[in-house]
Amino acid sequence: MIIDAHAHLGHDYVFDEDSNEQELLEYYRQFGIAGAIVQPFINRPYLEDTREIHDRIHAFCKKAGRYFWGMASINPHFRPADYEKEAERCVRKLGYVALKITPIAHAAHPANEDCRFVYEVAGKLKVPVMIHTGMGIPFADPASLLEVVGDFKDVKFVIAHAGSDMFFQQALYLARHFDNVYLEPSWINIMNIRKALETVGPTKLMFSSDQAINAPVELVKYRTLIQDPQQLERVLSGTAIEVFNLQV
Numbered sequence: 334m335i336i337d338a339h340a341h342l343g344h345d346y347v348f349d350e351d352s353n354e355q356e357l358l359e360y361y362r363q364f365g366i367a368g369a370i371v372q373p374f375i376n377r378p379y380l381e382d383t384r385e386i387h388d389r390i391h392a393f394c395k396k397a398g399r400y401f402w403g404m405a406s407i408n409p410h411f412r413p414a415d416y417e418k419e420a421e422r423c424v425r426k427l428g429y430v431a432l433k434i435t436p437i438a439h440a441a442h443p444a445n446e447d448c449r450f451v452y453e454v455a456g457k458l459k460v461p462v463m464i465h466t467g468m469g470i471p472f473a474d475p476a477s478l479l480e481v482v483g484d485f486k487d488v489k490f491v492i493a494h495a496g497s498d499m500f501f502q503q504a505l506y507l508a509r510h511f512d513n514v515y516l517e518p519s520w521i522n523i524m525n526i527r528k529a530l531e532t533v534g535p536t537k538l539m540f541s542s543d544q545a546i547n548a549p550v551e552l553v554k555y556r557t558l559i560q561d562p563q564q565l566e567r568v569l570s571g572t573a574i575e576v577f578n579l580q581v
C-alpha cells in the first residue's frame with residue numbers, strides 16, 4: 334500500500350500555489366496511491382480562514398475514503414488559547430493526525446517560545462509535528478531543532494523535505510541521534526535518499542509527494558534503491574502508519 338504523508342489542499346498565499354480535491358484524487362488514482370495525509374497550503378493568517386480550510390480537508394478526507402487523514406497547519410503566532418483550541422478541534426473532533434509548522438511561511442523559528450507551545454500541545458494531543466525544512470533558512474535549517482527534539486522526547490518530529498539537499502546532513506544527524514525524529518525526504522536527490530537508507534534505514538523514512546504530480550518521481554527513487562518488498566512497503570506506507578498512528 335502507498336500512503337502519501339505530505340499532501341496539500343487549498344491555495345497558498347505565500348508561494349502562489351493551488352491544489353484541489355479533484356486533482357489530488359486523479360493523480361492518486363493514476364499513480365496507484367491508496368491515500369494521504371492532507372494539510373492546508375499556507376492560508377491567510379486568520380483564525381476563520383484556518384478553520385475553513387481544516388473543515389474543507391475534513392470533508393475531502395471523509396469523501397475520499399478510509400485512507401485519508403488531515404494534518405493541521407495553524408500559525409504558531411496565533412494567541413496560545415486560539416492555537417490550542419483549533420489544534421484540539423482538529424485532532425479530537427475531525428480526527429486529524431498531526432500538526433505542521435512551516436518556518437518560512439509562519440515566520441516561526443522552530444525553537445522559539447510559540448513553537449515550543451506547539452510541541453506542548455502536540456504532546457498533550459499525542460500527535461506528531463511535521464516541520465518544513467530547507468527553503469527558508471536559517472529558521473528552516475534542521476539544526477534549529479537540535480535542542481527541541483531532546484526537550485520534547487515524547488513528541489515525534491517529522492522533518493519535511495529532510496532539510497532539502499543543501500541541509501540534508503543536519504536532518505540526517507537528527508534522525509540518527511534521536512529516536513523521535515523521522516525523515517520525509519520529498520524533493521531530495523536519490524544519492525541522499527540512498528545515504529539515509531544506509532544510515533538510518535527504512536524505519537525512519539516515509540514516502541511523500543508534497544505535490545501529487547511529484548509522486549511518481551519520488552516513487553521511482555525508492556523502487557530503484559530498495560529491492561526487499563517489505564522494506565519498500567515500510568517506506569511507502571509503514572513508517573507513516575506507525576508514526577501518525579493511522580488506523581488502516
Ligand SMILES: [Zn+2]
Binds near residue numbers: 339341543
Ligand atoms: Zn508542503
